[in-house]
Amino acid sequence: xxxxxxxxxxxxxxxxxxxxxxxxxxxxxxxxxxxxxxxxxxxxxxxxxxxxxxxxxxxxxxxxxxxxxxxxxxxxxxxxxxxxxxxxxxxxxxxxxxxxxxxxxxxxxxxxxxxxxxxxxxxxxxxxxxxxxxxxxxxxxxxxxxxxxxxxxxxxxxxxxxxxxxxxxxxxxxxxxxxxxxxxxxxxxxxxxxxxxxxxxxxxxxxxxxxxxxxxxxxxxxxxxxxxxxxxxx
Numbered sequence: 001x002x003x004x005x006x007x008x009x010x011x012x013x014x015x016x017x018x019x020x021x022x023x024x025x026x027x028x029x030x031x032x033x034x035x036x037x038x039x040x041x042x043x044x045x046x047x048x049x050x051x052x053x054x055x056x057x058x059x060x061x062x063x064x065x066x067x068x069x070x071x072x073x074x075x076x077x078x079x080x081x082x083x084x085x086x087x088x089x090x091x092x093x094x095x096x097x098x099x100x101x102x103x104x105x106x107x108x109x110x111x112x113x114x115x116x117x118x119x120x121x122x123x124x125x126x127x128x129x130x131x132x133x134x135x136x137x138x139x140x141x142x143x144x145x146x147x148x149x150x151x152x153x154x155x156x157x158x159x160x161x162x163x164x165x166x167x168x169x170x171x172x173x174x175x176x177x178x179x180x181x182x183x184x185x186x187x188x189x190x191x192x193x194x195x196x197x198x199x200x201x202x203x204x205x206x207x208x209x210x211x212x213x214x215x216x217x218x219x220x221x222x223x224x225x226x227x228x229x230x231x232x233x234x
Contacts, residue, residue, distance in 0.1 A: 068186035075218035086141030
């Protein structure tokens with residue numbers, strides 16, 4: 001076998017491996033459109049790093065989550081959620097423009113991207129991870145409904161050390177099921193999402209309380225019916 005033919009064979013095997021990986025990812029993402037993920041990459045990472053610590057997580061369908069909760073996370077994290085395709089390219093362009101103008105590079109992750117990261121990937125700021133995250137978000141947006149994205153996100157998001165999903169968070173912090181969360185409590189949970197290992201919903205700092213006030217103001221501007229079309233399946 002010549003070196004050239006051996007190189008072509010290796011390239012074919014590499015391309016087949018890549019194609020197989022892509023097909024596998026598509027099948028897993030499609031499966032999770034109908035099947036609730038039993039865990040997530042972030043939950044598995046927590047269990048591996050904290051073998052002697054408990055993990056609180058309980059899946060609940062969207063109908064058992066207070067309507068204030070999805071509205072609070074959209075108001076806080078991704079107000080264009082109903083309109084983008086998993087990646088908010090307008091927000092990305094604006095963030096890059098501000099960076100080139102001398103401002104710090106701010107995040108422009110959508111709820112769909114955060115769902116992809118929490119479910120499949122790892123934490124960090126590498127461009128490789130961000131590129132994979134964006135690709136997965138586009139796939140998820142293409143295969144899932146917006147309602148399903150919110151349902152999965154709210155059930156796997158970390159709301160505190162070892163506390164994953166809105167039901168576990170609601171029980172831990174307020175002693176009630178997620179379906180009974182008030183607007184204020186939903187805003188409080190949404191306020192800690194950017195850094196749940198530091199920010200606390202049960203003992204909110206002045207910064208968290210400022211975020212709660214801002215989120216509630218955004219909810220008022222968006223209106224209680226902002227996500228109604230998503231909830232009705234349109």
